[in-house]
Amino acid sequence: NLMLEFESDPLIGTLCACNRGLVSTQCNDCTAYLATCNDCFIKNHLQSPFHWAEVWDFEKNFFQRHDISSLGHVIQLGHHGGPCEQPANPLLFTIVHGNGVHATKVAFCGCKEQLPDKIKQLMRSHLFPATAKGTRTAFTFNVLKEFSLHNLESKKAAYDFLGALLRLTDNCFTAEVPNPYANFLRVVHVWNYLTLLKRCGQMHGIDELLPHRPAGNLLVWCPACPEPGFNSDPNCPTTPHHLRHCNQTQRTLDGNFQCNQYNKNTDPDDVSLCGGRAYFPEDQEYTEYLDTIPVSTEVKSRIQSTHENVVQSPQKSTCNYLKVVNKQDQKKFKNMAKTGTVNGQCSHVFILSCVDMQYGER
Template identity: 50%
Template sequence: MKKATPFLQQQILRHEADALFGTPCECAVAGQRCEVVCHNCTQYPPSCKLCFVRSHRNSPFHWAEGFLGRHDIAALGVGYTLPLGHYGADCTGEKGRAATATAFTVTVITGIHATTVDFCRHPIVIDKVAQLLEARIFPCTFTDPKSGITFECLKNFQIYSLESKAAAYDYVGSLARLTDNAFTESVPDMYENFIRTSRMWGVLTMKKRLGQVHGIDNVLLHRPKGNLVLYCPSCQEPGFNSDKNMPPLPDNLRHLNQQRQTLDGNFHCNKSTKNTDPSDVSLYEGNAYFPTNKYLNEQLAKAPKTEPKSTCNYLKAVNNQDKKKFKNMEITGIVNTQCSHVFIQASVDLQFGER
């Protein structure tokens, strides 16, 4: 490997400045020379800017790598605008393109791109949000959207965060570095838009996977309406995966038919008391693992606040220590109810220490 280092280094350097740069483009258009190359495509040859735009009609978020840097397609100076509503084809509507071109910021897995979009201009036209969704771009707002995130990027973040436990802040920071690793402060800050959109994406994909958008409640009548909890396939659900007319199991296997539930608490998963956005509410509406705040507060009001008195100095010290530990905390931990196969069935926040 050490002997191959010079050769490998030379091959990598070849991609920094292709020998075809500055030569006439294959399109043979007068005056057009090879100025840009695409490293997001596999073996894309250097070409002129016009050829680059033409060949990337359906790949609008690839970087145009030039000798002096890289650019968005819209920044090549050839009048590129991303057409919407016609599967990448130009709109033949009434108004001129210059009047409808809209500056737009798109977050993809290759970085944060500044481009312009051309919404459909036909008299009978679908909503702008629908046009963006048709192009697999999730708008960051539903009123006059100016930024969006591709479905691919949202799905990539969802898998990445589940596997690595990385926060959205770090993920968006890495996208900013991929955009411009030298002047990151010049990259548009998409963090606030990203966390809101990714939360909405998570709810929508969960409803799709659990069948709520397909009317699964009309089939699984024994489960709660609007259920967003993933049920354990091994635990018995009478009438679904088990039947009273099934042949009896031998004695040494009867334990498999038992319904066993356990409680597991985590007192390190805390939330400190702080000023929060009142509009920052759960999108699951109590249909997933955590109940709604209204229902939880109603149950807490019914629960007796009993604190057994102790004459032991040691226990008093422990109690005082717990009060200091959870001081200024709105949530002091969580408790999960789960089956013996560790499928979580319900979760709840702890409010007062271990209560």
């Protein structure tokens, strides 16, 4: 019975507290929201325009879900939700929020005194546009942060996460809800890169404060490893002889030959935005380096279609204990784009670099 109470409201049809309209609209996204008329609902949600409006159908006697724009409201950009003296014509936007996919109206600011571009107006309203020009789709910052946490904690894929948002919008006719899956993948890619730039200090000019580190790097550095001139002094005369090893920087390599990737059709435009500044090297530079590595005749015949310049290696080793070269052309690596990864790390297991392997341990 307590759950059924939310399917109706005893105040429906009575005079609203504003004395100008009848009570007809409820909000389940707000905590203990008192049903009001449409105008009061808009007034109470100027700072939260993505709450669903549950509007009572007086003919069918039940609540129907509507976006706030169906009540006559237009989300105004550039004035913190307030009115604009020279607003542009409203545009129909598809905005993805944590409670679903909204088809709502948005008006850009047209004030001549301070007229930022449309991208800045959207971003300052915590809306991430899907495209740089002529965008009609945007994602709220909250939904991007929420997906990032779900993806890291529970390994939830973007397809499943967006599918849940579609069902939150309409759990009966989900196929009729606009599905911005392709835009979502692209926006998440850019969002993660910008977040990485911010957290690594590149947006704050951290390279000027840490000149001993590679310029523009996006690594998470080990705070315990000694960095001469930064957190340690290797020439300190007070360091006891038996503790001098603490000033030593140690590096190790570790390979994972089970981390494989099979050949598959991928989007050629889905490229890394880091450009070799993070853990993996730049693709073209790494490919050119691999072309100079000797390989066996069997491997050479397999990779000539993708690598033009391949250096042929001498005959395989006959040593029973040297199995690295002899395993390069095993059948288990057939149809694989990557046959493993190798990580360079410090003694505190902070990853410093990664590379993919092709055809065994190459």
